Amino acid sequence: MNRKSVRAIGIACVLFMLGWLTAATVSAADREKLLSDPGVYGTFAAFRIETDWGKLDQATRIANLTSFRGVVEQHREKLAIDTYLMRGLSDHADFMLRVHGAELKDTQQFLVDLQNSAFGRYLTSVVLLNGLTKKPNYVPGFSEQLKSDLKGPSESGPYVMVLPIRKDTEWWSLSQEKRAAMVQEHTEAALPYQKTVKRKLYHSTGLDDFDFITYFETAKPEEFHSLILALNKVKEARHNRRMGNPTLMGTVRSLDQLIEVLAQ
Ligand code: HEM
Helix, strand or coil: CCHHHHHHHHHHHHHHHHHHHHHCCCCCCCHHHHHHCCCCEEEEEEEEECHHHHHCCHHHHHHHHHHHHHHHHHHCCCCEEEEEECCCCCCCCCEEEEEEECCHHHHHHHHHHHHHCCHHHHEEEEEEEEEECCCCCCHHHCCHHHHHHHCCCCCCCCEEEEEEEEECHHHHHCCHHHHHHHHHHHHHHHHHHCCCEEEEEEECECCECCCEEEEEEECCHHHHHHHHHHHHCCHHHHHEEEECCCCEEEEEECHHHHHHHHHC
């Protein structure tokens, strides 16, 4: 075993011990409910780490990352917090947090506490998107066959893509019936990808500068690429005024895994 791997194992052990000490003091939010219920706020916060971070010695980096872990664990009582590594796949950010909460002010407090922590000094917030989960608007009117086709399980991660979407004013002035027909066409075109692409939709009209945040996980980015090409062909896509910009791409990581990468 070379010196580099001994050092990496050492860092992992220290981080594990620190994590265990903090995690043991907090109770977990009802994650399942926050991730599946309608009426839950979803916030995506992406950060860049300042170049000064790389100049810090290992011990100082670990101490700062312990403050990061502490803030996350402290807020896990009320919030479901997911962590993603963006570095290497996105030029926008080094890492991203997806926060689900019943109250937006809890999410705000978490992000303020993070920025005020020792680690926060090295962070620049580069993207912040807000949305809300809702009951399906169109699915209840679909045929029983289409409803059951949509029910199958989807493979998750490790790749994640997040794209904000803004519709044009014409879309919102169409009748529910016309929109439903176009969303049905969208659904039928997307169905071949239901198994390989996991999705979640957030409504953002009035909460941000766009109408939806679309969130996807897949093991096969090429499937996601083909899905977007298939969806670009349907009528509903003509009403997209903005899609992406930014497109955030990264990989799903546990908090421990993310901290380990940032500590190196
Ligand atoms: C696995 C692939 C996909 C499937 C099976 C799928 C299916 C659906 C379904 C069933 C709805 C209607 C939800 C409701 O009843 O409210 C919907 C809405 C929507 N989808 Fe997809 N979708 C997929 C991929 C995508 C992709 C790749 C995008 C864009 C990047 C997208 C953007 C949207 C948007 C913006 C809505 C909301 C439309 C509205 O409420 O006006 N979907 N999708």
